[in-house]
Amino acid sequence: xxxxxxxxxxxxxxxxxxxxxxxxxxxxxxxxxxxxxxxxxxxxxxxxxxxxxxxxxxxxxxxxxxxxxxxxxxxxxxxxxxxxxxxxxxxxxxxxxxxxxxxxxxxxxxxxxxxxxxxxxxxxxxxxxxxxxxxxxxxxxxxxxxxxxxxxxxxxxxxxxxxxxxxxxxxxxxxxxxxxxxxxxxxxxxxxxxxxxxxxxxxxxxxxxxxxxxx
Numbered sequence: 034x035x036x037x038x039x040x041x042x043x044x045x046x047x048x049x050x051x052x053x054x055x056x057x058x059x060x061x062x063x064x065x066x067x068x069x070x071x072x073x074x075x076x077x078x079x080x081x082x083x084x085x086x087x088x089x090x091x092x093x094x095x096x097x098x099x100x101x102x103x104x105x106x107x108x109x110x111x112x113x114x115x116x117x118x119x120x121x122x123x124x125x126x127x128x129x130x131x132x133x134x135x136x137x138x139x140x141x142x143x144x145x146x147x148x149x150x151x152x153x154x155x156x157x158x159x160x161x162x163x164x165x166x167x168x169x170x171x172x173x174x175x176x177x178x179x180x181x182x183x184x185x186x187x188x189x190x191x192x193x194x195x196x197x198x199x200x201x202x203x204x205x206x207x208x209x210x211x212x213x214x215x216x217x218x219x220x221x222x223x224x225x226x227x228x229x230x231x232x233x234x235x236x237x238x239x240x241x242x243x244x245x246x247x248x
Contacts, residue, residue, distance in 0.1 A: 123240030
């Protein structure tokens with residue numbers, strides 16, 4: 034495994050946080066007095082928060098700007114990121130090992146930056162990352178490779194040795210199609226683990242398994 038740069042997803046990869054996203058889309062709608070359509074959360078899996086806000090407007094006629102809707106969603110889950118969420122198993126030791134080896138690291142996530150910073154800071158992980166890229170800041174969800182290219186440009190490492198660490202199949206597919214090596218990691222929120230394992234160049238059930246792959 035040649036590893037000069039690492040682009041880490043946040044939710045389900047670094048943090049054990051996907052549970053909070055499983056219902057927040059529906060919960061926010063109900064807080065606004067609306068009943069969600071079937072499979073709403075499945076639709077949101079591939080969207081940035083901004084795209085989800087626009088979907089609320091177009092499909093439900095929700096009033097307010099996209100930014101106001103995004104703020105409302107973030108307020109519902111802020112306490113989880115600031116006070117509760119924990120790193121997934123093996124994450125702190127992996128990041129320390131990569132730093133020791135001189136690997137450049139950043140985060141690429143659909144979660145908005147203030148929540149990312151709050152969670153990583155409280156968990157003692159923020160200092161490992163040179164930058165945080167969000168789908169909102171780059172203007173595209175992970176169905177497009179923009180966020181991975183933005184991270185690559187910041188890291189300045191060769192694409193062939195800049196690995197994308199992902200738990201979500203749709204995001205891993207995007208990174209792989211763009212030519213990045215992909216390390217898939219298990220999270221129970223991804224239903225199609227077989228496809229993720231087949232797609233990924235390396236697949237692990239936990240980051241506690243990573244020592245065998247590190248250069």
